[in-house]
Amino acid sequence: MTPNHAISRRALTKGALLGAAAGLLAATGAATAEARSSTHAAAAGGPLRLPAPTGPHPVGARTVHLTDPDRTDPWVGGAREVMLTVLYPARTVRGFPRAPQLTPAAAQVFADYAPHLHEGLPAPGTVDWGAVLTHGHVDAPPLPGRRPVLLHSPGGGDSRTLGTTLAEDLASHGRVVVLVDHPGDASQVELPGGMRTTVLFGPPDPATFRTMIDTRVGDLRFVLDRLGDLPLAAAMDLGRVGLYGHSAGGTAAVYATQDDARIRAVANLEGYLxxxxxxLDRPLLLFRTDGFESAARIEASWSGLAASRAELVRADHWAFTDYGALVPQLEAAGLVTPATRAALVGTGEPGRTRRALRRRVGGFFDLHLR
Known part of the structure; x- marks a missing residue:
């Protein structure tokens, strides 16, 4: 399979790539996004907004680039690279800018991808995706002490910051959360050497899907190997590590946990097994929505597993991601239809769905990473 560096204009089959908002948290992009947030006016009267975390701590954010010389990238060859966003409780955020969800370059790529990834999302030029700010403050100093560590793997086709809302909430309650990008199957990943776009168009065949999951498992275990070398290692309690992931990321998180004693608990947000x-001989959370069209396959693949179970009601597959907050805003602005909103995130009230998600995932890790 060869790399794709240009954007395909043909419509993608529904479900081919599970989402696409992504970005690189960087100080240079933060300044641009801060300026845009005060001036850009969309149909809703302002830029899209991510909901604030609810914990007692402000959140710091740093990006990390890692190269694994011992693995070959299956999509493009050469040493395997990954990008991380590390979110953590901050001692202070005064004077440290909020990070954008997408850098200008990533926002431009995503604007072109979005309506092909999910039919009904706004056309290019309709939404200023680069104006969306996170609640993580770039390079803010960490709060003293060692905290539980959670690694997150996003859905197939997703880049890491589509999981920002849940991750920031988990960090604000006293955890270090590491969002892991998987270049090659992610819609776009901004690496130091340039933008990597997805090589996957159309649903992956079984062999490609296996390569995708095996690569993600390798990425997660490589990041686990390197946690002690990261700039924020002093803030991490490496005896209290958990994994969570959405869709293909949930699949990878469960398989990465097998035979790896470093991982104490894992949460699978609607990923096939x-x-x-x-x-597994570790605590497992199996979390699904009541609206996912592949519910029968999910349930069959989870059959017989000893696990805690939870369900989001009046929700659909991407309610686990930042689309859960962003798509209802697009609908209110008249930029997506009610049918598009229902197909992506369901019809439930966004705040109620978000509270249920945060409470269930946070509570699970509180219980098992004490």
Missing amino acids: DLRPAV
């Missing part, structure tokens, strides 16, 4: 048998 039928690639191979899943046998």
